[in-house]
Amino acid sequence: MLNLVLFGPPGAGKGTQSNLLIDKYNLVHLSTGDILRGEIAAGTALGLEAKTLMDKGDLVPDKIVIGMISSKLDNNPTANGFIFDGFPRTAAQATALDTLLSGKGTAISAMLSLKVEDAELIKRLLERGKESGRADDKNESIIANRINEYNNKTAPLKEFYAAQNKLSEIEGVGSITDIAQKLNTVIDSL
Numbered sequence: 321m322l323n324l325v326l327f328g329p330p331g332a333g334k335g336t337q338s339n340l341l342i343d344k345y346n347l348v349h350l351s352t353g354d355i356l357r358g359e360i361a362a363g364t365a366l367g368l369e370a371k372t373l374m375d376k377g378d379l380v381p382d383k384i385v386i387g388m389i390s391s392k393l394d395n396n397p398t399a400n401g402f403i404f405d406g407f408p409r410t411a412a413q414a415t416a417l418d419t420l421l422s423g424k425g426t427a428i429s430a431m432l433s434l435k436v437e438d439a440e441l442i443k444r445l446l447e448r449g450k451e452s453g454r455a456d457d458k459n460e461s462i463i464a465n466r467i468n469e470y471n472n473k474t475a476p477l478k479e480f481y482a483a484q485n486k487l488s489e490i491e492g493v494g495s496i497t498d499i500a501q502k503l504n505t506v507i508d509s510l
């Protein structure tokens with residue numbers, strides 16, 4: 321199986337690149353942000369709980385997102401592999417993911433980490449907010465909180481995967497196709 325963690329701060333381009341990778345490598349895309357927004361749209365109790373936190377740019381509790389990923393893995397028993405986008409975001413999530421995958425006789429193949437400067441992230445997210453209608457893309461102080469959450473809780477996961485020799489860092493600025501090419505080169509070398 322090919323199991324990739326597509327990593328990087330909010331606005332790094334994880335969603336855009338995931339969409340290219342799922343087609344090229346025939347993978348299932350698991351974006352916890354998309355799944356949570358689906359729950360909000362469906363008006364579930366889980367969605368209601370998540371919305372308050374997401375709108376502020378805070379992380380949703382580990383237990384919720386780990387449970388969502390666990391059931392998605394169970395629901396896709398014949399997948400060729402998965403792209404994890406926006407997950408894991410904390411040490412507890414990374415550990416849980418390793419346990420879930422090893423229970424299925426597989427593991428993470430690589431973490432692909434997109435590197436983008438803060439000023440560029442803020443610019444991209446404010447731009448996206450004009451179209452997406454996402455509450456968390458509209459306001460610069462909420463965006464700053466998301467970047468803060470990333471730096472404090474999520475960025476340290478690079479060390480977790482580096483310790484397993486699975487980390488590749490890729491420059492996330494440039495054309496979409498150039499960045500895709502760089503990702504493909506890393507994946508093809510696995």
Ligand code: ADP
Pocket residue numbers: 329330331352353354356373374375377378379380381382385405406407408409413456466
């Ligand atoms: P972005 O990467 O642009 O911030 P996402 O769609 O990945 O967008 O995430 C949006 C929000 O959803 C996050 O700010 C957070 O509130 C919540 N969320 C998504 N994934 C997770 C996760 N793995 N753990 C905790 N919260 C999450």
